[in-house]
Amino acid sequence: MPLVTRRTWTRAAGVVPLTALAAIAACVGAVLLTAGASHPTQLLVAVATLVAGALAVLVAARTLAPDAVHRGVGAARAAWAREDPAVELGADGAADAADALLALPRGWRVAAARGRVVVPQGRVETWVLRAARGSGRSDRRREVVVVPAATGTARASFGDRPHSLSPAWAAAGQVEEPWATEVRRRIGRHQDLPLAVVIGEQRVLVIALDDPRPETARARVELARDIAAIVGARG
Structure with missing residues (x-):
């Protein structure tokens, strides 16, 4: 469950687009690093990097995007209500x-x-x-x-x-x-x-x-x- 912090919503709003940008940058970097390799190798590396990036975006959306953060905030407030009878x-x-x-x-x-x-x-x-x-x-x-x-x-x-x-x-x-x-x-x-x-x-x-x-x-x-x-x- 996401950690509830001072900048919870600011972080949640940016996590998915930033993760997607990082995945694209990693794919471009992988292609550049394998520039001297054979075409099948380049293609394999590019596909593997894209799959890893897509998984990273899905994980970020599942664990750190707003809906997941709402669950974390709800849990923190439920704990508050349990601790304070008022x-x-x-x-x-x-x-x-x-x-x-x-x-x-x-x-x-x-x-x-x-x-x-x-x-x-x-x-x-x-x-x-x-x-x-x-x-x-x-x-x-x-x-x-x-x-x-x-x-x-x-x-x-x-x-x-x-x-x-x-x-x-x-x-x-x-x-x-x-x-x-x-x-x-x-x-x-x-x-x-x-x-x-x-x-x-x-x-x-x-x-x-x-x-x-x-x-x-x-x-x-x-x-x-x-x-x-x-x-x-x-x-």
């Missing part, structure tokens, strides 16, 4: 429609929410983001934490551009809420990969580029709760 393992399925509507830009949807766990007053899950048909963009994974918050009618988005997706409603601009500076300070104290924080519709979402490890999820839950407290106290 954490419950949830079922994979659709994302909450209000979460997606608040957080996503136009042209993207959540194809699935996987690796879901329910924590006290919140959720942790991995979103499989899919672009509109015909866009040519591949699926993306984002690590998401959601906690309730007394946001009233306010909406705000804070993010590490260009790594984070900007909500569709943010294109029209947003009001500088009285708690915005304090929220920025709290985000600034959080050590993590690039992430976005989206506030509104009675919730706070933290959407991170990568790192599905349980210890990182716990820190993001704490971040989201702190932001919810700031918004609730000054809203």
